[in-house]
Amino acid sequence: MNPTQLVQRAPVEAKLATIGTKTPENETTAQTARRRIRQGQESGQTSGMAPGFVQGNVVILPADWAGDFLRFCQANPKPCPLLAVSDPGNPRLPTLGADIDIRTDLPRYVLFRDGEPDGDPAFGEVVDIREHWRDDFVTFVLGCSFSFEEDLIADGVPVRHIGLGRNVPMYRTSIPCTGAGRFQSDMVVSMRPLTPKDAIRAIQLTSRFPSVHGAPVHFGDPRAIGIGDLQQPDFGDPVPVDAAEVPVFWACGCTPQLAIRAARPPIAIMHSPGCMLITDLRNTHLSVI
Amino acid sequence: MNPTQLVQRAPVEAKLATIGTKTPENETTAQTARRRIRQGQESGQTSGMAPGFVQGNVVILPADWAGDFLRFCQANPKPCPLLAVSDPGNPRLPTLGADIDIRTDLPRYVLFRDGEPDGDPAFGEVVDIREHWRDDFVTFVLGCSFSFEEDLIADGVPVRHIGLGRNVPMYRTSIPCTGAGRFQSDMVVSMRPLTPKDAIRAIQLTSRFPSVHGAPVHFGDPRAIGIGDLQQPDFGDPVPVDAAEVPVFWACGCTPQLAIRAARPPIAIMHSPGCMLITDLRNTHLSVI
Numbered sequence: 001m002n003p004t005q006l007v008q009r010a011p012v013e014a015k016l017a018t019i020g021t022k023t024p025e026n027e028t029t030a031q032t033a034r035r036r037i038r039q040g041q042e043s044g045q046t047s048g049m050a051p052g053f054v055q056g057n058v059v060i061l062p063a064d065w066a067g068d069f070l071r072f073c074q075a076n077p078k079p080c081p082l083l084a085v086s087d088p089g090n091p092r093l094p095t096l097g098a099d100i101d102i103r104t105d106l107p108r109y110v111l112f113r114d115g116e117p118d119g120d121p122a123f124g125e126v127v128d129i130r131e132h133w134r135d136d137f138v139t140f141v142l143g144c145s146f147s148f149e150e151d152l153i154a155d156g157v158p159v160r161h162i163g164l165g166r167n168v169p170m171y172r173t174s175i176p177c178t179g180a181g182r183f184q185s186d187m188v189v190s191m192r193p194l195t196p197k198d199a200i201r202a203i204q205l206t207s208r209f210p211s212v213h214g215a216p217v218h219f220g221d222p223r224a225i226g227i228g229d230l231q232q233p234d235f236g237d238p239v240p241v242d243a244a245e246v247p248v249f250w251a252c253g254c255t256p257q258l259a260i261r262a263a264r265p266p267i268a269i270m271h272s273p274g275c276m277l278i279t280d281l282r283n284t285h286l287s288v289i
Numbered sequence: 290m291n292p293t294q295l296v297q298r299a300p301v302e303a304k305l306a307t308i309g310t311k312t313p314e315n316e317t318t319a320q321t322a323r324r325r326i327r328q329g330q331e332s333g334q335t336s337g338m339a340p341g342f343v344q345g346n347v348v349i350l351p352a353d354w355a356g357d358f359l360r361f362c363q364a365n366p367k368p369c370p371l372l373a374v375s376d377p378g379n380p381r382l383p384t385l386g387a388d389i390d391i392r393t394d395l396p397r398y399v400l401f402r403d404g405e406p407d408g409d410p411a412f413g414e415v416v417d418i419r420e421h422w423r424d425d426f427v428t429f430v431l432g433c434s435f436s437f438e439e440d441l442i443a444d445g446v447p448v449r450h451i452g453l454g455r456n457v458p459m460y461r462t463s464i465p466c467t468g469a470g471r472f473q474s475d476m477v478v479s480m481r482p483l484t485p486k487d488a489i490r491a492i493q494l495t496s497r498f499p500s501v502h503g504a505p506v507h508f509g510d511p512r513a514i515g516i517g518d519l520q521q522p523d524f525g526d527p528v529p530v531d532a533a534e535v536p537v538f539w540a541c542g543c544t545p546q547l548a549i550r551a552a553r554p555p556i557a558i559m560h561s562p563g564c565m566l567i568t569d570l571r572n573t574h575l576s577v578i
Binding site for chain 2: 196197199200203204207215216217218219220221224244246289
């Protein structure tokens, strides 16, 4: 599943036709980005939008699956760092932004039925989930590595996939997550190649951000965590690793997708890869020191 | 130069003969250790003495060399983290302990004349420097890795050379220090083999202790920093590196010795390797967070 292919497909006309184009003054870049997404004026990946604001992974499940998933996140905070959980049936997430409506505020969504992406041709992608909304849906927003990548770049630590304009390479590992009810999965990790000097600095910087995956879980030999070939990521795009670099691996917010595919709830909705929820939280506020 | 050989040699009779054996009540383990050293009852390495208390590397130089050395330390805080500098001619270090007399409170000292250890048979080692003291001597106390090793062990990160009862392996590198006046040197590093998981944790833990060398300066390929053979350290003892481990390198307080050997001051006095100044500072107080 290559998200860069998916992003080109789903039409936005429906969204454009149904939502107003009010443009309030004095809105933040996060509010502007959300409004433009809500109005159908943005339908691609959110990387680079609203710099400084936290973006989040989104998982939506029926209430009778939400308890198990909440416990799964609690037990696995590195891949599943919870930023917010909604009330059942309520599409609002007031702690992340007063105007947020999770039904319209992501550029694209993926619907899963019984753990599989729903339908063709766009693998279940839609730009709006108002017609799929249920009054028992619970929304989970999880921290995402965009926050710490911004901090790395600001500190002069190069981030290869951003420099190359690619999606980060992600891999299934042999690291087991702690199971919770019907949810169980191995951990998915993202990889960034760094020199040892930059890796040490990146470990320091990302340790300050436990709510966006925190410190790496591994560096060096990919086989030690069950990865066969770095040039064949399970999600995202491959990037080269230079001779003077080591691959550094962080827990990844794609882990819940594996858990949901395995648990096979009758319906689940997630953000399309790279098409995150832009919140009003500041990245700097996620730093614990 | 193997410090474990040196430690067996120098006699302690002179010290025993000249210092009283007063044993105040209610003294801390640091004060007890210093008193026993002062009284000649301890003449070996200080590793493991007075757990929880900061131990320091010691460099003593004539005042007309002290300014350059102070600037060298300031410019190279990772290998030369200054804990205290004395007034010229004053053997006291009141900020490190009210009773400290640097002329008697180390188990062993090494005298350097024109950058070379002075005399035989013990390479210039003495247990007391009262007869060598000058009223223009300035004492520098630098943080030492004992402090962070205690923190690693308390956190469950194994420290190989301690487990094996050896001195830490140390290496000259190709990493240049910033020169200051007559002092210039490449950096010396100490090495501890760790699994990637433990290395990540060790980077976090040691980052909290900038005054005792702080985070590592390198991990992985020794040749990247000019080290040819890990099994042939320039100072200390070799330790095995397992297949699942990477060597992790920290800046080392032996760096000043290289700088002093190269600068060739007419006289300099340093602690004998492993025979540190035990202070009243608490290791936990050196943590910046």
